[in-house]
Amino acid sequence: MLPQFKFLMPKTLPEALEMMDEISRVIPLAGGTSLLVDLRGRLSHPHTLINIGGLDELRGIRIEEGYVVVGSAVTIADLKRNVLIAKHGQVLQQATTVFANPLVRNRATIGGNLAYGSPAADTAPPLLVLDAEVELMSKDTRRTIPLKEFITGVRKTVCHPRELVTAIRWPIPPEGSVGAFRKLGLRKADAISVLSVAVMLHCKDTGDRDQVRIALGAVAPIPIRAAAAEELLDREPLTPEVIARAAQLASEATQAIGDIRGSAAYRRRVITALVQRLLTNLAKGAKEKKRNESKGNHS
Amino acid sequence: MKAKAITLNVNGRRHQVTLFPNVTLLEALRDLNYTDVKNGCEKGDCGACAVEMNGKVINSCLVLAWQADGAQIITNAGLGTMENPHPLQEAFADAGAVQCGYCTSGMIMAAKALLDENPNPSETEIREGISGNLCRCTGYTQIINAVQMAAKKMTQQRSQQ
Numbered sequence: 137m138l139p140q141f142k143f144l145m146p147k148t149l150p151e152a153l154e155m156m157d158e159i160s161r162v163i164p165l166a167g168g169t170s171l172l173v174d175l176r177g178r179l180s181h182p183h184t185l186i187n188i189g190g191l192d193e194l195r196g197i198r199i200e201e202g203y204v205v206v207g208s209a210v211t212i213a214d215l216k217r218n219v220l221i222a223k224h225g226q227v228l229q230q231a232t233t234v235f236a237n238p239l240v241r242n243r244a245t246i247g248g249n250l251a252y253g254s255p256a257a258d259t260a261p262p263l264l265v266l267d268a269e270v271e272l273m274s275k276d277t278r279r280t281i282p283l284k285e286f287i288t289g290v291r292k293t294v295c296h297p298r299e300l301v302t303a304i305r306w307p308i309p310p311e312g313s314v315g316a317f318r319k320l321g322l323r324k325a326d327a328i329s330v331l332s333v334a335v336m337l338h339c340k341d342t343g344d345r346d347q348v349r350i351a352l353g354a355v356a357p358i359p360i361r362a363a364a365a366e367e368l369l370d371r372e373p374l375t376p377e378v379i380a381r382a383a384q385l386a387s388e389a390t391q392a393i394g395d396i397r398g399s400a401a402y403r404r405r406v407i408t409a410l411v412q413r414l415l416t417n418l419a420k421g422a423k424e425k426k427r428n429e430s431k432g433n434h435s
Numbered sequence: 436m437k438a439k440a441i442t443l444n445v446n447g448r449r450h451q452v453t454l455f456p457n458v459t460l461l462e463a464l465r466d467l468n469y470t471d472v473k474n475g476c477e478k479g480d481c482g483a484c485a486v487e488m489n490g491k492v493i494n495s496c497l498v499l500a501w502q503a504d505g506a507q508i509i510t511n512a513g514l515g516t517m518e519n520p521h522p523l524q525e526a527f528a529d530a531g532a533v534q535c536g537y538c539t540s541g542m543i544m545a546a547k548a549l550l551d552e553n554p555n556p557s558e559t560e561i562r563e564g565i566s567g568n569l570c571r572c573t574g575y576t577q578i579i580n581a582v583q584m585a586a587k588k589m590t591q592q593r594s595q596q
Contacts, residue, residue, distance in 0.1 A: 140436045143456030143501055168497050172459075173478045185456075187502060213491070237567025239545065240479050242491045243498070325566030326480060 138175050144186040149193035149273075149302070155186060156298050157275040164188045164300055166209050167243035169236070170252050189245065194302060197221065205305045208247025208271075212259075213238070215246060224308050227315030227336055228262040234319045235259070237326040247301040250283070253291040253358075260287070260359035261334035262317050263304065264351035271303040272296075280305070287358045312339040314421050316414045319353075320406060322397060329354045330397045331406060335414045337422055345370065346422070350382075350411060355390035355403050362386035365411070374419035383412035441504040445469060446513025452500075460486070460503045461495040464510065471512040471540045475569070482568030485541035486510045492548035494567075511540035514547065522592070523547055523585040530581035534572035542568045546582045554590055556582070 144162065146152035156162050163182040165171055166189040174180040188194060194209035197218050204224045206215070215221050216232040235241055235258045249259045250270065260283070268283045272295060283304075287293050295301060309315075315336035321327030332353035339346050348369040350362040365385040372378040392403035436455055443450045443463060450467055461484045464472045475483030477496045484495040487509040515521035523543050526532070533539050542565060549556055549564030556564060561582045562575070570578060 138457040138459065140455075140457055142436060143499065145501065165499075168499070168502075169479050169494075172497050172499075176477055187499075189502065236479070237482070238548065238564060239482055239485055239492055239494050239567040240497075242493050325563065 138172070139178065139181065141175075141182055142184040144184060146186065146188070146191070149191050149300075150275075152186060152188055152191060153273060153275045153298075153300060156300060159184055161297060162186050164251070166194075166245040166248045167211065167240075169240050169244040170248065170254075188300065189243075194247070199224075199308070200305075202308055203305045204308060205303055206246055207303055208251075208301045209245050210247075212236075212241040212244045212246065212249070216241065225262070225266060225306070227265060227317050227334055228259060230315075230317040231258045231262045231319070231332075231334070234321070234325075240326075246304055250286065250304065251293060251295060251301045253287050253289070253293045255290060255356060255358055256329045256332070256354040257287075257359060258319060258329060258332060258353065261332050261351035261353045262315070263306065264359060264361055265315055265334045265336035265349035266306040266309065267349070268304055268306040270301055271305065272299045273302045274298045274300070284361060290357050309336070310339045312425060313337060314418060314425075316417060318410055318414060320410070328397065331355050331392075331403050331410075333407065333410045333414055335411070335418055337418050348374070348382075348415070348418070350386055350415075352386065352390060352407060352411075355392040355407055357391065360389060362389045362411070364389060369415075374415065374422070376416070379412055379415045379419065382415060383408045386411040439501065441501060443467070443500070443503060443508060444506065445508045446510060454500050456499060456501055458500045459496055460488070460498040460500050460508070463500040463503075464495060464508070469510050469512065472510050473537055473540060475537070475541075479567075480569070481538070482541040482545060482565075483538055485544040485568065487544060487548070492544050509544075511543050514543065521547075522588045523550070523581070526581040526585035526588065527578070530577045530584055532573060532577040532581035538568055538570040538572075542570065542578060546578075546585070549582070550586055550589060554593075555586055558583075 162184045165185045194207040196207050212232050212235045221229050249257045269280045270286045271280045317334045319332040320330045334351045336349045353359045365382040387404045387408040392400040394400045438453045438455050440453045473483035475481035479494045479497050486495045545565050545568050
């Protein structure tokens with residue numbers, strides 16, 4: 137049995153923002169796959185919930201001025217089969233295939249996954265390496281902030297009580313960019329991440345060096361970027377030695393804790409191994425691509 | 436907390452019910468006597484409460500009844516009858532995929548969603564498709580056999596039409 141609460145059912149986004157402006161401490165409910173579990177376990181005691189999952193304004197996936205824009209109430213299942221995500225957010229799509237289970241994926245939303253503020257949110261590392269931004273709206277305001285700055289602590293975000301996460305957006309990656317995501321769970325499906333790693337190689341068409349992005353999940357109070365490792369890879373080529381050093385730096389960027397899913401030492405070691413493996417694959421992929429391209433030029 | 440009148444369309448029947456906002460779709464369905472929908476973990480881990488809502492398979496324990504106002508709901512009992520069972524229901528019986536039966540309704544709903552999207556799944560795809568449904572009796576082997584049998588039969592039926 138769920139505790140008692142008031143439940144608001146707006147029909148449009150402006151109506152929802154109006155309600156959130158007038159009534160204090162309203163908690164948005166979209167897919168409900170985390171929030172309803174918390175309510176049942178009495179981990180959360182909201183007085184009023186507001187139903188935003190059905191709002192059309194929060195549903196679409198589209199391209200807008202060089203950005204991929206995903207409505208906050210788009211479900212993980214929608215992302216998994218969307219052609220725009222396959223083309224411009226392939227690293228995110230990899231995460232959707234290992235996200236919880238098919239039933240949960242049909243309800244859980246991208247906005248909810250981020251706004252819940254879990255260090256283990258599976259969409260966060262891929263979105264971090266895509267340089268994603270979060271769009272927040274209230275009745276009178278609209279702002280966009282980098283995802284890097286959106287989650288501030290365990291279950292904490294910069295989202296104001298009157299604000300709603302309305303969209304997630306990222307710049308369309310340059311042609312040839314590649315990414316990879318790996319999640320380590322205690323089993324293959326339906327697991328909360330012990331840790332996760334996303335890497336991405338952003339190709340630069342201007343002759344500048346390609347840029348590598350690395351993001352880590354469930355090894356710090358928030359999903360993080362491995363800044364020192366990225367800086368090293370900005371200066372040095374992706375050779376086996378440099379990759380090994382970068383993996384070590386990534387591991388040093390963590391603030392892993394030990395919990396029911398794994399010890400801190402285990403997490404640090406696996407981060408080193410996984411970052412090394414994913415970067416090695418990335419380097420191999422990039423080299424093969426270059427070879428194919430130069431072959432193409434000669435023919 | 437105030438109750439509200441909502442409409443639930445379940446297995447082709449229309450129900451008008453007055454419910455408080457904290458009632459889940461699972462609780463509403465069972466109170467309407469759709470007891471083939473089972474209450475398991477109430478956390479979205481076990482899939483025993485799985486039903487189809489507007490064409491998508493979901494955990495009814497994680498949907499509030501008000502959110503299902505006007506929606507089309509299909510439960511396992513709505514897929515077929517004893518005389519005219521759904522190919523999945525028949526295959527589950529024939530393959531011995533039912534032991535205690537608690538997971539069966541949800542398992543069949545998840546399998547149906549899989550076959551709707553992918554009529555000829557591999558074993559890995561079947562395992563992935565039912566990964567949100569726990570069975571503590573069968574070890575899944577007979578369940579996977581049943582889904583394969585049903586997939587074959589449904590493909591044959593389609594080619595005969």
